[in-house]
Amino acid sequence: MKAFFRNVSPRRAVVDLWEVLGAPSEYRKLGLILAAMVTGGIFFVMSQQGGRGLPRPPEITYFPSFLEGRTDAEILAENKAATAKAKAEIAEEEARQERIRQLYRAVGDATGVETKKPYEEGKAEREAYQRKLDAARKAILDKHMIDNPVFDEATGKEQPGTQ
Numbered sequence: 001m002k003a004f005f006r007n008v009s010p011r012r013a014v015v016d017l018w019e020v021l022g023a024p025s026e027y028r029k030l031g032l033i034l035a036a037m038v039t040g041g042i043f044f045v046m047s048q049q050g051g052r053g054l055p056r057p058p059e060i061t062y063f064p065s066f067l068e069g070r071t072d073a074e075i076l077a078e079n080k081a082a083t084a085k086a087k088a089e090i091a092e093e094e095a096r097q098e099r100i101r102q103l104y105r106a107v108g109d110a111t112g113v114e115t116k117k118p119y120e121e122g123k124a125e126r127e128a129y130q131r132k133l134d135a136a137r138k139a140i141l142d143k144h145m146i147d148n149p150v151f152d153e154a155t156g157k158e159q160p161g162t163q
Contacts, residue, residue, distance in 0.1 A: 101119065101122070105119055
């Protein structure tokens with residue numbers, strides 16, 4: 001093992017380089033020029049690649065619902081629009097799922113598999129889950145909602161004489 005480390009020591013490498021450079025040869029200058037050109041070419045190509053600097057700072061998007069100066073009516077209108085959009089998306093997804101269920105029923109009917117009972121059981125399970133979800137949501141709302149005498153929810157207008 002000592003012989004291996006003796007041959008690969010940094011001191012030995014420097015001595016070998018000095019002997020090669022000092023030895024007379026007609027190709028020594030050409031070899032040095034070619035070696036310098038290859039090394040320089042590698043560094044030139046690396047320098048032209050361009051590195052990535054620091055990452056750009058994140059762009060902050062502020063919620064428009066937190067802007068000051070909005071009236072309660074504007075907030076309520078935006079909430080109703082968002083709720084309507086969310087309900088429409090849920091209804092669209094449910095319609096898509098129902099189309100898939102009908103396709104499965106058609107395949108089951110065509111192959112002689114009983115489909116009515118599993119379909120009705122699944123429908124009952126979905127309805128029970130939805131009732132449970134609605135009850136949980138109502139409980140959360142009842143727990144956290146407060147009466148607002150300033151704003152009449154039915155008309156969407158502020159009560160007279162509150163400002």
